[in-house]
Amino acid sequence: MLRVACASANPHKVAEIVDLMxxxxxxxxxxxxxxxxxxxxxxxxxxxxxxxxxxxxxxxxPALADDTGLEVDVLDGAPGVITARFAGEGATDAxxxxxxxxxxxGKDATQRTARFRTVALLRFADGRELxxxxxxxxxxxxxxIGERGFGYDALFIPTDxxxxxxxxxxxxxxxxxSHRGRAFRALAKLL
Numbered sequence: 001m002l003r004v005a006c007a008s009a010n011p012h013k014v015a016e017i018v019d020l021m022x023x024x025x026x027x028x029x030x031x032x033x034x035x036x037x038x039x040x041x042x043x044x045x046x047x048x049x050x051x052x053x054x055x056x057x058x059x060x061x062p063a064l065a066d067d068t069g070l071e072v073d074v075l076d077g078a079p080g081v082i083t084a085r086f087a088g089e090g091a092t093d094a095x096x097x098x099x100x101x102x103x104x105x106g107k108d109a110t111q112r113t114a115r116f117r118t119v120a121l122l123r124f125a126d127g128r129e130l131x132x133x134x135x136x137x138x139x140x141x142x143x144x145i146g147e148r149g150f151g152y153d154a155l156f157i158p159t160d161x162x163x164x165x166x167x168x169x170x171x172x173x174x175x176x177x178s179h180r181g182r183a184f185r186a187l188a189k190l191l
Contacts, residue, residue, distance in 0.1 A: 001026045007051040007065035012150040020184035034058050044069050044119040052123035062124045070152055072114040093151050112140040116179035120187040130190045134183030141165055
């Protein structure tokens with residue numbers, strides 16, 4: 001089995017990646033002393049690549065990275081590439097969700113269409129890459145609903161679901177529908 005370094009430092013993302021890629025690759029954590037990578041690319045794929053290169057160079061192993069963006073139609077696709085920093089540098093998940101609700105205040109359900117987009121990228125030491133994409137269409141709830149998940153999970157209602165937010169679903173239900181689940185399943189097929 002291919003030994004791969006996980007580029008993410010987000011423990012919630014790492015747990016999801018292990019769930020999705022376990023059995024396909026032998027995933028090892030990124031070095032704990034590796035500085036955070038500045039994600040200043042203008043695309044999700046660019047940010048995933050920056051993280052993968054840094055971890056690949058630091059470990060000598062192939063590196064698995066991802067980047068995810070939430071695109072809200074009425075906000076012209078924002079927050080997009082700055083999803084994790086929507087409420088500002090160092091913003092918490094709760095602050096990002098509150099900013100989203102404030103931005104959509106007064107918008108009805110028909111004006112809350114959105115999608116999550118994930119790019120999963122596996123970078124090898126010789127520069128080769130495998131890239132896979134996953135998209136989940138949905139909408140933004142009027143308020144936070146649910147206790148599970150992280151990020152915007154308490155606000156995002158997937159179109160392919162049954163009306164619940166990601167934060168109301170079990171991890172298995174979320175993986176089946178989610179952008180990250182789709183991207184990593186597609187990457188696993190490429191492997």
